Amino acid sequence: MIPAPFVLLRMAIVLALLLLATACGSSSQGSTPPPHIWTLRQLREASLFAGTIAGVPATEWITPRGQPIPQWSPPFSPTPLLQVEEQDGLNVLPAFSQGRPAAFAVAEVWERVPEVWVQPWYVLVTAYEPSNPGQYRLKDSLPVVDIEEESLFYSPFWEIIYAVVPEDTPPDRYTSATALLSAGLPMHRGGGLLAPLTPSDVMPAIAEGHTGPVRPYTGEAVGSARQGETWLHGRRVPYLSFGSSNFTWSTAPSRAGIIDEAALYVFARAGSEGRPTPLGLPAVIGTGPRGAGQVARVSAAGVPLFGALSRPHLALLPVSAGPFVPSTMEPLKDMLRGEGGVSVVDVHPDIQARADAQDYVLRVALNPDCFQDPARFPTACRWLDSQAAVETNLAPSSLLPQDVLFTSPVLFYDGKKVGR
Template sequence: MLPSSRRPPLTALSLLAVLLSLGCGARAVDEVPPGPAPRIWTLRHLRDQVTSGRALPAGPGAFAATAWVTARGQPLPQWSPPYHRQARHQAPDRDGFNILPAFSEGRPAAFAVLEVWEHVPEVWVQPWYVLVTRYDAAQPDAHRLEGALPVVDIGEDSVFYSPFWELTYVVVPEGTPPDRYTRAVDLYSAGLPMYRGGGLLAPLGPLDVPPAVAEGGGAPLRPLSGEEVGTPATGEVWLRGRRVTYLDFGTRAFTWSTKAERYGVVDEAALYVFALPDASGRPVSLGLPAVLGTGPRGSVRRARVSDSGAPRFGGLTRPHLALLPPGAGPFVPSELALLKASLRERGVTVVDAHPTVEHLAEAKDYVLRVALNPECFKDLVGFPQVCRWMDSQAAVEANLEPSALLPQDVLFTSPMLQFDGRKLGP
């Protein structure tokens, strides 16, 4: 048997099987605390929600699936009124997941919501088995078995499903047929050597829901600034003897705990969505770019980035409705006149910017960024340095009372597609 450091952890499903074999099943079920049943809304489910027109029951400030997926031929949310005078529509031949503008660590960013974890307190990594003929720790993918697909054991229909995978390299003999192993159980039965690798963010799901692109457009773009964003690769994997498709967002999109008592728990980050109460007193999103944090709420964590500068946070986020403080307001250029009027009707402070400020080269990076002192938008000399921006986790948590940050009982699978002008992808 291999040393424990070389053997991947038991999956949640196999751990449950062990408990049942020991006669622990009934007791475990009896001890489950009462409460809402957990549910995972995958990309396939979100697309179905859009076509049915139903909202997701996600607690206070319930989210609608149309915020994340746009059906073919329908208006794209942040490319249509009140953001623009004329509506732009999703391409007529396919549905698309929306590109969502955000700010993170004081810089422009963009992300997407691919999955929603409702009433799920934490998410675990699961093994993603890669067949190789020889294992080289310095270049683990150098000797992949030609023509072989990866193998996984947990699919979308399982409550243990996760799009956050721990790469596990399985050494097979030279000459092994590429379709010899199509089930994880067969890999273990054969007693093949296994080695842990890095992570992979790869939601299982349909390939006909790519990033949203306006009709007649080319590459997917970040709303508001119009910058091109990254797109996922696609592929197939064996799932218990059948081929299923997945979207590949790369190996550097998230991290997880390596502590023995919490091994495999994916690190989440806070996602702050600016909101104000509606007429009934219920907090509702204002439709401004979210602020994407680097760790859980209240954590003091430096942004973890790869050697190439790509962020290693944001793949799993917990949304919080952040009540906009009195007097704070977003930078709204005059060309977004409809949006200005809409925000003012909702009680948001909107200050008309100096005309020259609006035409500065860097102004596109500040569109709808929230400042505590929006009068700074009139300061031609001081803008943007004199503005007190709410564009990082530290700034939001330092300037809002804890009671103004309302956590939602959901988690998002939320791959970042752009960060500080850089396209992100596999």
């Protein structure tokens, strides 16, 4: 269980936020909405009814079954591809990270929530073996959690706690954290698990005719997720696991249990009324908070330990910058030229014919004229494809942090799918 000081500290923060929102609401200067967690269940509901969350259409993140997947539909492709009929789809969002193609999904949105905390995920075992903690898992047992989706204490970022039970324990003996803790069982801390509580019929998006989720524009297979059930206050509830060893949290006394976030740079232009407008281009997944200069940390299996909790920043592009748009995306070129306010340069045919050309699709360069020079491509291009490149080449005033956080599991990184 998370030590009591962690819970009390988080409770104090949440209560302070609620009191602040209430106080602002009672003043003559207008109101500040309280913090809100948009769970995957709520994202799906919003997508079904064409709702928006934090000013973004929910269909950017979830595609209802049988509907066109935005990233596989005009203007990005000539004809739309539909989400399979069996389930609603968590959209696979193309991105770049550390100078390589990447992909992620947005599973939850934390609006006006300043930080996210790890919560306990209890696993029943009949013996504890540190080298292989799950080896002696109690047969047919389910994990046990204590925080439901509707709570402001909810988190999809779990710390696995192995609870040692006798071998003859019935698999449904412990169906709540209260019962488990009251038994005074030996417990051992494990690693992290990213697993939103969710409807049982939402999975990473799969287009009709495909056998699994793929990265838009390039078609590489990306990671998916695993469905399961857990006990919550005596009820079986579904969850969606994106795997372990894909995030970290602070152990510093003043921030113990707080999930480490990363910057997520979303390219935008300054609109005619001064309001930034996202361009729909692949985002850049950072390796840590803005300005941290953090090196990319990966697990022994090559899974990134960053990006699963991200804070989006709108990155305003100078008018001279532009994305690599191949001739197969003429409608997108027309849209960006007409509305985007960014430079769109026709790519030289010899560059389009390169074997690795797909790795550059919609990657942004500060000097897109390099797309017309086969002899110097890609080394002559000043790419904005990593956190360091974005923060070095764009003015701080052009990087606008948003008052939201994303639960954003990384599904593809460094040429490999991440997850199941």
